[in-house]
Amino acid sequence: MRPDLKILIVDANPVRAAIIDEGLREAGFTDLVRIGATNGLVAAIELHDPDVVVIDLEDPSRDALADMFLVSRHVRRPITMFVDQSDSASIEAAVEAGVSAYIVDGLKKERMQPILQTCISRFNAFRKLREELDEARSQLEERKTIDRAKGIVMRMKGLPEDEAYALLRRTAMNEKRKLVDIARSIITAAEVLK
Amino acid sequence: MTLHLRVGFMPLVDCALVILAKDEGFAEAEGLNLELVREVSWSNLRDKLNVRLLDAAHMLGPAAVAATLGIGGVKAPMAVPIALNLDGSAITVSLRRFEEMARLGDGDMADPAVSARALAAMVVRRKASGLPPLTFAAVFGFSSHTYLLCEWMAKGGIKLGEDVRFEVVPPPQTVEALTSGRVDGFCAGAPYSATAVAAGIGAMLHCGVDLRRNCPEKVLAWRADDAERRAAAVAKLNAAILRASDWACQPANFGRLALHLSKPDRLALPADILEPVLHWELLQGAGRPPRKVERFIRFDREALRPDPEHANWILAGMEQAGQIIRSPEMTEQAKAVFRPALFAGSGNRI
Numbered sequence: 001m002r003p004d005l006k007i008l009i010v011d012a013n014p015v016r017a018a019i020i021d022e023g024l025r026e027a028g029f030t031d032l033v034r035i036g037a038t039n040g041l042v043a044a045i046e047l048h049d050p051d052v053v054v055i056d057l058e059d060p061s062r063d064a065l066a067d068m069f070l071v072s073r074h075v076r077r078p079i080t081m082f083v084d085q086s087d088s089a090s091i092e093a094a095v096e097a098g099v100s101a102y103i104v105d106g107l108k109k110e111r112m113q114p115i116l117q118t119c120i121s122r123f124n125a126f127r128k129l130r131e132e133l134d135e136a137r138s139q140l141e142e143r144k145t146i147d148r149a150k151g152i153v154m155r156m157k158g159l160p161e162d163e164a165y166a167l168l169r170r171t172a173m174n175e176k177r178k179l180v181d182i183a184r185s186i187i188t189a190a191e192v193l194k
Numbered sequence: 195m196t197l198h199l200r201v202g203f204m205p206l207v208d209c210a211l212v213i214l215a216k217d218e219g220f221a222e223a224e225g226l227n228l229e230l231v232r233e234v235s236w237s238n239l240r241d242k243l244n245v246r247l248l249d250a251a252h253m254l255g256p257a258a259v260a261a262t263l264g265i266g267g268v269k270a271p272m273a274v275p276i277a278l279n280l281d282g283s284a285i286t287v288s289l290r291r292f293e294e295m296a297r298l299g300d301g302d303m304a305d306p307a308v309s310a311r312a313l314a315a316m317v318v319r320r321k322a323s324g325l326p327p328l329t330f331a332a333v334f335g336f337s338s339h340t341y342l343l344c345e346w347m348a349k350g351g352i353k354l355g356e357d358v359r360f361e362v363v364p365p366p367q368t369v370e371a372l373t374s375g376r377v378d379g380f381c382a383g384a385p386y387s388a389t390a391v392a393a394g395i396g397a398m399l400h401c402g403v404d405l406r407r408n409c410p411e412k413v414l415a416w417r418a419d420d421a422e423r424r425a426a427a428v429a430k431l432n433a434a435i436l437r438a439s440d441w442a443c444q445p446a447n448f449g450r451l452a453l454h455l456s457k458p459d460r461l462a463l464p465a466d467i468l469e470p471v472l473h474w475e476l477l478q479g480a481g482r483p484p485r486k487v488e489r490f491i492r493f494d495r496e497a498l499r500p501d502p503e504h505a506n507w508i509l510a511g512m513e514q515a516g517q518i519i520r521s522p523e524m525t526e527q528a529k530a531v532f533r534p535a536l537f538a539g540s541g542n543r544i
Binding site: 042057058059060061062063064065066067088091092095096100102 | 234235236237238241242244245247266267268333334335361362363364366367
């Protein structure tokens with residue numbers, strides 16, 4: 001049996017790359033190389049000579065990678081995408097997760113499966129994390145907008161804080177709009193009328 | 195009832211008809227709600243179409259053939275019910291290489307045979323002085339751009355991939371690749387020659403039509419099974435694209451089309467780079483005035499008919515580039531990618 005597979009992780013996002021790296025280590029793969037900038041991807045592959053390349057689907061250099069098996073005089077071993085074209089479920093899961101994997105020709109699919117599965121689940125976990133972060137960020141932004149609008153209402157109508165907030169809420173309900181939309185309108189109006 | 199369709203595209207002038215189908219309301223008039231998705235690679239368009247994250251995609255004709263044949267490591271059978279344009283590419287080199295070639299040229303550099311011989315002379319000189327080989331890029335391995343480069347270089351007895359290194363550079367990165375010297379020249383669709391010239395780093399050597407007229411370019415690709423199963427959706431999108439074609443052929447609309455294309459979620463490039471391309475006025479660089487090239491890029495209805503004969507040129511190109519060893523079955527499969535029958539159906543509707 002061959003020693004450990006060498007895996008090249010290509011990801012411009014260092015946090016996600018670290019998450020994938022950790023996942024693969026947990027799955028027992030230790031020969032890992034991480035690269036971020038992909039301007040010289042072909043050169044990096046020549047240098048590291050990996051068995052598997054895992055790459056972010058949103059990385060434009062995938063097209064260069066797709067071509068590598070054709071310019072095989074530049075590369076020692078031809079590579080192809082994914083391991084088993086008949087395994088459409090894996091391909092679908094990978095593309096949906098936003099990751100693709102390239103392997104050197106001849107690698108058995110049993111050896112590739114755990115790598116692909118790990119990458120898919122880590123990509124999905126990262127996306128969920130980012131969505132949660134985005135959600136938290138936008139909630140914070142909304143909170144700030146509402147606070148600003150409340151301040152304007154307090155100043156212009158001479159209302160205490162709780163009544164200003166109640167007025168905003170009532171307006172939103174009457175107009176069947178979101179509280180934050182009403183707040184934005186107030187801020188815009190206040191700026192125009194300044 | 196409105197039908198929702200997701201269509202992917204790459205930021206190039208030749209995605210114009212897809213953009214117009216949405217942004218000028220032609221799709222809506224056909225009862226379609228188009229969602230356009232800009233992608234970063236042809237590989238993504240192919241893979242997302244294959245797993246149905248996209249319903250249809252702006253695609254290089256040769257890439258659709260390659261995916262159908264399963265060369266390039268991925269088998270994803272596609273069908274083309276309508277093309278999106280013919281022609282529209284250009285070969286651009288860095289200013290430095292342009293000056294070198296002009297010095298070595300034995301005649302009018304506008305003649306591709308003369309420029310190819312100048313390139314050959316440069317290749318020989320570099321070899322003799324121990325300099326690294328020149329590098330030329332195309333935007334994808336399976337592309338008319340690769341094959342046009344091969345055809346042009348062959349006029350000087352040069353083989354792409356052997357005498358000159360070949361690299362793949364995504365269209366939006368061509369200017370950066372030329373600036374950094376990673377590539378000496380590239381062949382790409384509009385407007386990337388113009389952007390390189392406008393940036394003051396490149397000179398247009400030839401446009402695609404100097405080498406070949408009516409060259410297959412971008413197509414609208416569907417999954418082969420979907421093209422048959424979803425005939426009504428295919429016909430509606432075709433009809434919207436045909437309407438877009440009529441609109442795009444009116445010079446009075448070029449300014450507006452350039453504005454549509456320039457938007458941040460479309461090509462994200464200045465309209466004043468894009469509009470001259472639509473008027474077939476091409477920046478040349480290296481102190482030369484812009485050049486007017488009749489029918490530099492074609493969006494007219496006649497250009498949109500999917501032509502099975504294109505398969506022959508594409509396969510010949512693949513063979514010349516060393517991508518395939520041709521077999522008779524390949525020809526049949528490749529021809530079947532182009533579906534004039536589906537095109538004829540949509541044409542009759544309006």
